[in-house]
Amino acid sequence: MKRRTFLATSAAASGAWFANLPFYEKPTYEIPSNFYIAILATNWGFQGSADDFCKKAKESGYDGIEVWAPTSLKAAEEWINAIKKYGLVYGFLVGSDGNNYSKHLEDFKNYLLSAVRYQPMFINCHSGKDYFSFEQNKAFIDFTAWVSQDTGVPIYHETHRARILYAAHISKTFIEKSPDLRLTLDISHWCNVHASLLEDQAETVDLALTRTDHVHARIGHEQSPQITDPRAPEWQKAVAAHFAWWDKVVASKIKQGKSLTMTAEFGPPSYMATVPFTNQPLANLWDVNVHVMELWRKRYQQ
DSSP: OOHHHHHHHHHHHHHHHHHTSGGGSOOSSOOOTTOOEEEEEEOTTOOSOHHHHHHHHHHHTOSEEEEEOOOSHHHHHHHHHHHHHTTOEEEEEEEOOOSOHHHHHHHHHHHHHHHHTTOOSOEEEEOSOTTSOHHHHHHHHHHHHHHHHHHOOOEEEEOOTTSTTOSHHHHHHHHHHOTTOOEEEOTHHHHHHTTSOSGGGHHHHHHHHHTEEEEEOOOOBTTBSSOSOTTSGGGHHHHHHHHHHHHHHHHHHHHHTOOEEEEEOOOOTTTSOEETTTTEESSOHHHHHHHHHHHHHHHHOO
16 A cells, blocks of 8 residues: 555544544533634745745634744745735744854844834744753843833743753743743643653643743654654544643633633654655644644634
8 A cells, every 4th residue: 555545544544533532522611702712823844935824824724823033124024914915913933042142142132122023913932042051041031021021022932942941840940930931832842851741740830831821732742742643543642631731721811811822833854753764754744733723723712
């Protein structure tokens, strides 16, 4: 059997099984009719122009997009025009890199101040480094808190490997000592870092969930930040664990009377597993993210 035929047959065969799982149903609490989640598309792995991407995101049913903040006027014009053309909301990613702390922080500040000028729905930060000191990394958080207060643009820091919040126990310290710290929850990274589904760190995870304002809905497992395909039956345990965490975030927002944003953020190779010697992805990236979007709509929206 050819690989493409095998994958199509396998997906169809698992469909009935998957539809009976609990994360295909509503959560145990009531979803109010006025509760709003903006579900966004990522252009990570997308080949095409800003207009191509925004058009496809709109046609696929997304409310908006999350992309890296443009660093030139030309790029900004292309993105803003496409966003307006297709009636989308948008959030930006901002980050810097390099092991020279002073330059790293200076670049980050410049990129962030440039991004807030476009008044995105939020800014998600890839901030700092896992090997910077606590005081060095806290400077990123303190600066973003000041910018957010000054501009009114919500600014979040992502739970991401190699960054400030790379691990649950490290993040706990920053949360406790930084009352203004708000999170983009990509908990798939912590599953990978701690080689577990975080069963032994439930208290720390619950603390992080209370600071979460944006979710990157990628599903990880004990050995990787990304399962091969959320539709496959072998990943039931990991998918259910992530939806249990997301249920708590949604419940918290409903209780507070606030909205939530989410980006379906499965990524391309090498995040996505490939066939050896070919680098051919094991799943269609766009279809996987649309599937995650649809799961969220069915579970968390009226």
